[in-house]
Amino acid sequence: MAYLRKRDGFYSIRYSIGNRERQKALGTTCLQVAKEKLRQFESALAQGDTNPMPGRTPIGVVVADYVRHFRQVKTAKSAQPDVYYLRDAFGPSVPSWR
Numbered sequence: 001m002a003y004l005r006k007r008d009g010f011y012s013i014r015y016s017i018g019n020r021e022r023q024k025a026l027g028t029t030c031l032q033v034a035k036e037k038l039r040q041f042e043s044a045l046a047q048g049d050t051n052p053m054p055g056r057t058p059i060g061v062v063v064a065d066y067v068r069h070f071r072q073v074k075t076a077k078s079a080q081p082d083v084y085y086l087r088d089a090f091g092p093s094v095p096s097w098r
Contacts, residue, residue, distance in 0.1 A: 004034050010019055015040055060093040067094075 001014035004024070011034035012025045026037050063086055069078050086096075 002038060002045070004038055013038055015041075015045075058093070059090065063090045063094050 002013050005012050005014050009029050010025065011028055011031070014021065016022065024041075026034050026035070028034055041082050063098050067079075067083055067086060070082060074082075
């Protein structure tokens with residue numbers, strides 16, 4: 001169960017996962033917009049999405065960091081097929097493949 005909370009004029013969503021209570025800022029002062037975001041949030045949770053609020057990190061940055069990480073962990077020959085498939089899937093969104 002999630003609910004809206006207003007603090008300093010801005011709305012946020014308060015919800016609990018297990019026995020931990022969490023809060024997600026909505027970045028809006030409008031009650032109607034906050035209600036709609038709450039509805040979308042609860043719908044995503046009901047469908048089983050564990051992280052219904054998207055982050056602000058662009059997908060290209062995430063994929064590039066992931067590639068950089070597993071190139072350090074794996075051998076060059078082992079990492080080559082992974083890079084091939086990621087380049088095929090996310091090619092235009094990753095600024096550099098190094």
